[in-house]
Amino acid sequence: MHGEKTxxxxxxxxxxxxxxxxxxxxxxxxxxxxxxxxxxxxxxxxAIDIPAFCQEDGHRLVRTERTATGHRFLIERG
Known part of the structure; x- marks a missing residue:
């Protein structure tokens, strides 16, 4: 996806x-x-709260990744 790195x-x-x-x-x-x-x-x-927040607030959850200590979420502002 373009923009992920920036x-x-x-x-x-x-x-x-x-x-x-x-x-x-x-x-x-x-x-x-x-x-x-x-x-x-x-x-x-x-892992539950961020996707629910995105859905409620009209943002798009582009990607979710597990990390060694937790999660990373790529969110596109709605």
Missing amino acids: AGVYDLKGLNCPLPVLRARKRLAGMPAGALLWAETTDPLA
Whole structure:
């Protein structure tokens, strides 16, 4: 996918629910529609919370990846 490599990275590691979603929501609110953001988390609940947040707020979850310590989510601002 074009743009994945140029997407910003938001380090949300070490934060527990609901902070990853709240911070991702705030960061995305300041971005233009169509912008891409990688959100990196260590909270196991983020695997449920981030996709639900994207669906509720009208963002597109482009990709989810497992990492050694958690997950990475590529989110396209809706």
